[in-house]
Amino acid sequence: MFGEKLTMGEASIVALFSITVVFLVLLLISYMIQLIAAIINKVQKPKETPAPKSAPVEKSAPAAPAKEEKADDSHLVAVITAAVAACLGKEPGSFVVKSITPLNTESDWSRLSRTSALH
16 A cells, blocks of 8 residues: 555545544543542542531630741741851841841742743
């Protein structure tokens, strides 16, 4: 059927057959991924047992997390103060860090998408 030269009709048949095979394989891979995900989710989900109903518990103001945040903030301030002191070549007690504001809180991906949308 196929000699040294392919006619336009034969080339079209080969192209369509190849494209069909590629998409069928991609569809098969997609179904296999969905099947594996369903199996994993079924295995990993523990059977939920209904918890016995208890009396409602009054919620108190969370005092402990506020203390932890202050501890984390003081640690962060100490680290930043030490870094600034090391960069400036001064003693950490020779200056006071009054406020710390992050310059860039967005991810690199969002910044890249914003700049690529502008160009």
